[in-house]
Amino acid sequence: MKHILSGIFAAAFALSASAAQAQDKPPLKIGGILDMSSLYADITGPGSETAAKMAVEDFGGEVLGRKIQVLAADHLNKADLSANIARDMLDNQGVEMIYDVAASATALAAGEIAKARGKIIIFNGPGSIRLTNEACGPYTVHYVFDTYGQANVTGLAAVKSGLDTWFFLTADYAFGQDLEKDTSAVVTKTGGKVLGSVRHPLNTSDFSSFLLQAQSSKAKVIGLANAGGDTVNAIKQAAEFGIAKGGQKLSPLLAFVSDIDSIGLETAQGLLLAEAFYWDLNDETRAWSKRFMERMKRMPTSAQAGVYSSVTHYLKAVKAAGTTDSAAVMKVMKETPINDFFAHNGKIREDGRMVHDMYLFEVKKPSESKGRWDDYKLLATVSGNEAFQSLEQSRCPLVKK
Numbered sequence: 001m002k003h004i005l006s007g008i009f010a011a012a013f014a015l016s017a018s019a020a021q022a023q024d025k026p027p028l029k030i031g032g033i034l035d036m037s038s039l040y041a042d043i044t045g046p047g048s049e050t051a052a053k054m055a056v057e058d059f060g061g062e063v064l065g066r067k068i069q070v071l072a073a074d075h076l077n078k079a080d081l082s083a084n085i086a087r088d089m090l091d092n093q094g095v096e097m098i099y100d101v102a103a104s105a106t107a108l109a110a111g112e113i114a115k116a117r118g119k120i121i122i123f124n125g126p127g128s129i130r131l132t133n134e135a136c137g138p139y140t141v142h143y144v145f146d147t148y149g150q151a152n153v154t155g156l157a158a159v160k161s162g163l164d165t166w167f168f169l170t171a172d173y174a175f176g177q178d179l180e181k182d183t184s185a186v187v188t189k190t191g192g193k194v195l196g197s198v199r200h201p202l203n204t205s206d207f208s209s210f211l212l213q214a215q216s217s218k219a220k221v222i223g224l225a226n227a228g229g230d231t232v233n234a235i236k237q238a239a240e241f242g243i244a245k246g247g248q249k250l251s252p253l254l255a256f257v258s259d260i261d262s263i264g265l266e267t268a269q270g271l272l273l274a275e276a277f278y279w280d281l282n283d284e285t286r287a288w289s290k291r292f293m294e295r296m297k298r299m300p301t302s303a304q305a306g307v308y309s310s311v312t313h314y315l316k317a318v319k320a321a322g323t324t325d326s327a328a329v330m331k332v333m334k335e336t337p338i339n340d341f342f343a344h345n346g347k348i349r350e351d352g353r354m355v356h357d358m359y360l361f362e363v364k365k366p367s368e369s370k371g372r373w374d375d376y377k378l379l380a381t382v383s384g385n386e387a388f389q390s391l392e393q394s395r396c397p398l399v400k401k
Contacts, residue, residue: 027069028062028324030311031095033085033110035102035125036074039203039229042258044102044125047296047304048072052099054291055311063319071095075106077202082106086113086121096324097122097314100307104128104175108135115140120326122314124306127227127254128178129389132353136396139326140352141333144306145276147178148389150254153274153358153382155186158221158251164190167219168197169210169234171226179225179253195219204230207237215243224252231255232262239267256301260363260375268375271363274387277302277342278359278376284341299373309342310354346384351396355384 032052036045049072056068071093075082082101089095090113098114101107102125114121115137122141123131129148131140166187170176176199184194195217198210211234214222222243224234231252238250252259255273279289279299288308292300317332318324338346343356361376369375391399 025064025066026094027067028064028318029069029071029089029093029095030056030097030099030314031085031089031093032070032072032099032307033075033082033089033101033106034072035077036072038077040077040102040125040227042262042298043228043256043301044100044303044307047292047298047300048100048102048124048307050295051292051300051304051307052311054295055308055315059312059315063315064322064324068315075101075103075110077103077106079105079109083109083113086110090114090117090119096120099311099314100124100303101126102303104131104178105173107131108174111135111137111140118326120314120330122310124310125303126175128174129182130174130178132351132389133395136351136398138398139330141310141348141354142352143310143354144302145254145274145358146353146388147175147182147254149276149358149387150274151179151183151186153360153380153387154251154253154272155183155192155223156190157360157380158249158272159187159190159192163221163249163251164192165219166192166194166221166223167214167217168194168223168225169207169214170197170199171202171230172199173202175227176225180223183223183225183253197225200226200230202230205233207234208241210234211238211241211243215241215246215248219248221249221251224250224255227254228259232259235263235271236267244270256303257299257373257375258301261298261373265364265366265369265375268363269365272379273361273363274382275302275359275361275376276356277305278361278378279305280374280376281359281378282341288341305342309338309340312340313338349391351391351394351399353388355388357384358382358387 052070073085098121101110104126107126120139132142168180170180317329320332321328334348346356360380
């Protein structure tokens with residue numbers, strides 16, 4: 001009896017010791033560097049933080065015996081602040097992975113900090129193609145979209161349909177410049193012409209002088225190489241100027257369902273745009289988006305859906321690797337296809353680009369919509385290999401030529 005009791009006590013002690021040891025382990029922290037209060041807040045912001053938390057909850061809340069903790073900070077669209085936040089997260093707060101980093105200048109800044117420290121950083125909100133070209137790193141992932149993919153899907157379709165002369169309204173920072181450059185290349189390669197461009201400051205409230213220049217160019221398409229609040233304001237003010245009624249077509253080169261909701265279908269109808277995700281594509285996208293809607297009271301953008309998908313992919317890789325070591329985790333992430341509501345047979349390449357299908361949509365007329373958020377008609381599905389820059393074109397030093 002003594003032997004039996006001692007065996008029971010020993011087993012009980014071992015279990016309690018194991019539980020105590022798990023509780024003693026520090027949490028696995030992932031940190032979002034987001035626009036929580038400015039022109040990209042609806043695209044990423046609190047919605048991206050919520051998507052990351054949903055991913056952690058659905059994963060079970062812990063991995064390798066460590067509780068998973070989601071942090072978030074507001075970079076105020078300032079590159080130097082973004083770099084400082086990344087530095088503090090990685091050096092002082094024990095963050096193992098950074099997600100989202102909405103906006104390209106802020107992403108490029110945070111990316112350099114993560115690269116120097118050998119930490120994984122996953123970009124969901126920013127678009128600059130530089131993130132997988134000159135600024136690529138061994139632990140950098142560009143997950144949702146980029147300027148090349150947006151330009152390729154939208155510009156190609158427009159020129160092929162006869163919209164072959166373009167004028168650009170461009171946000172004067174890394175993302176806007178890259179978007180104009182990449183779209184111009186697609187337009188000219190496909191037989192179109194670029195008649196000119198004008199650059200505007202980030203977060204502009206008055207587009208009148210820029211729109212007048214675009215209008216006087218007589219270009220068939222005015223390409224909006226901007227995003228968020230700038231895209232919304234430009235489209236609304238273009239309607240006031242009667243630009244569409246005058247025969248010119250606006251093409252937002254990066255727009256999200258939140259932008260279209262803000263603009264309204266009466267003004268946005270007929271716009272052509274490329275997206276990586278739409279809530280109403282299929283049963284899977286609708287089911288996840290309904291859960292997101294219950295929390296945020298709005299449908300998710302592609303960036304927010306991408307946060308959920310990428311955080312889940314990262315956590316699965318940590319579990320499979322049995323460690324949070326960046327090299328081991330990234331090896332699993334790159335070897336494992338991504339199959340979920342966001343992507344089917346998605347794959348992270350050696351340059352960090354996550355390759356997946358892209359979609360060309362046309363914004364519905366008010367008469368075609370069944371209600372709020374029912375905004376898009378699917379025109380085409382473009383495979384990732386067609387949409388994104390090929391490895392042969394890559395300027396990433398990690399790519400073997």
